[in-house]
Amino acid sequence: MQPLDDDNLLAVSDRYARFARSEAHGNSAFYEAVCEAIAVDEELCARIAELPPAKQQPNLVLASARYLDAPEHAPADFTAWLVDAWPRVRAVALEHRTQTNEPNRTGVLLTLLAQIDGPVALIEVGASGGLCLFPDRYSHTYDDAHRLDPDDGRSAVVTRCETTGAVPFPTRMPRIVSRTGVDLHPLDVSRPEDARWLRALVWPGQREREERLDAAIGIARTTPPALIEGDLNERIGDLVAAVPSGVTPVVQHTAVLAYLDAAGRDRFFDQMRSLPARWISYEGRGVFPRIDAQVPGGVRADENRFIVSFDARPVAFAAPHGQRLDWM
Numbered sequence: 001m002q003p004l005d006d007d008n009l010l011a012v013s014d015r016y017a018r019f020a021r022s023e024a025h026g027n028s029a030f031y032e033a034v035c036e037a038i039a040v041d042e043e044l045c046a047r048i049a050e051l052p053p054a055k056q057q058p059n060l061v062l063a064s065a066r067y068l069d070a071p072e073h074a075p076a077d078f079t080a081w082l083v084d085a086w087p088r089v090r091a092v093a094l095e096h097r098t099q100t101n102e103p104n105r106t107g108v109l110l111t112l113l114a115q116i117d118g119p120v121a122l123i124e125v126g127a128s129g130g131l132c133l134f135p136d137r138y139s140h141t142y143d144d145a146h147r148l149d150p151d152d153g154r155s156a157v158v159t160r161c162e163t164t165g166a167v168p169f170p171t172r173m174p175r176i177v178s179r180t181g182v183d184l185h186p187l188d189v190s191r192p193e194d195a196r197w198l199r200a201l202v203w204p205g206q207r208e209r210e211e212r213l214d215a216a217i218g219i220a221r222t223t224p225p226a227l228i229e230g231d232l233n234e235r236i237g238d239l240v241a242a243v244p245s246g247v248t249p250v251v252q253h254t255a256v257l258a259y260l261d262a263a264g265r266d267r268f269f270d271q272m273r274s275l276p277a278r279w280i281s282y283e284g285r286g287v288f289p290r291i292d293a294q295v296p297g298g299v300r301a302d303e304n305r306f307i308v309s310f311d312a313r314p315v316a317f318a319a320p321h322g323q324r325l326d327w328m
């Protein structure tokens, strides 16, 4: 075991305090209270600091605890349980990654996908369990005023999105003839443990997200997408080249490129500009500076909405889980 110094403990404490303030606040009162408690608990900070830096992230540690059925009625019980169960939590955190798969994001993606005529080969990079590969199998609602259902009727998965601006509300589903995902570590939702991990990544109290996730897992289990293990930069060229003529390749991704370094993101941008494919990107500020630079009025340094772009042109800001879409 590495000896811990105070700087390590302080860094963990600071990270959990910041997570409480800027990420959990307003989204999960329970996680906010738990992270505030961890930030001032020297014993827990010391244990977390023993993990490799990439594994210290609050989302991963908390999801690992949820995966093991940590008690969720009172924050103090959760943190006491975390101390007792630490060896098991640690093992789960070391084996897993944050791979949140959020089907609600498809409501945002669909506004662009629905504009593409003819048969589409949908390719998702960083697909996790592939649940964003089924936009045409879900029902979509925008502001409770616009709704689009799959051709065979209402879906058990209903996305919800509040909007501003001139959103091109979809009026028809894209004709998706193939669904392929690539991921460094694809999750197979037909495996109970992978589905359990995806559920653990949803935050406590987010019932609607849990129900949507379960329903989407049900759909993916009956018609599994093709999920390939690999790095997106290595695979994307071959995946696009494999699409038969007469079918439009569409590459989409959400909340993925932030995992790459700047050189990896640049390489992907350049590949996407030269490949014969349509390209829908839904990523955080700063991921593609060449797209951010085109946003009318610029992108504020504290912008926490994601930027949605179509063929490298920014079109909208969107909340990270697809719950809001502000057209530019």
Ligand SMILES: C[S@@+](CC[C@H](N)C(=O)[O-])C[C@H]1O[C@@H](n2cnc3c(N)ncnc32)[C@H](O)[C@@H]1O
Residues within 6 Å of the ligand: 097, 098, 099, 100, 101, 102, 103, 105, 125, 126, 127, 128, 129, 132, 182, 183, 184, 185, 230, 231, 232, 233, 253, 254, 255, 256, 259, 260
């Ligand atoms: C936060 S998840 C998002 C999943 C999905 N796009 C969604 O929005 O629901 C990010 C995914 O990207 C994958 N990923 C990260 N870097 C990657 C890379 N270089 N190549 C392929 N997949 C990658 C991770 O394994 C993870 O499953």
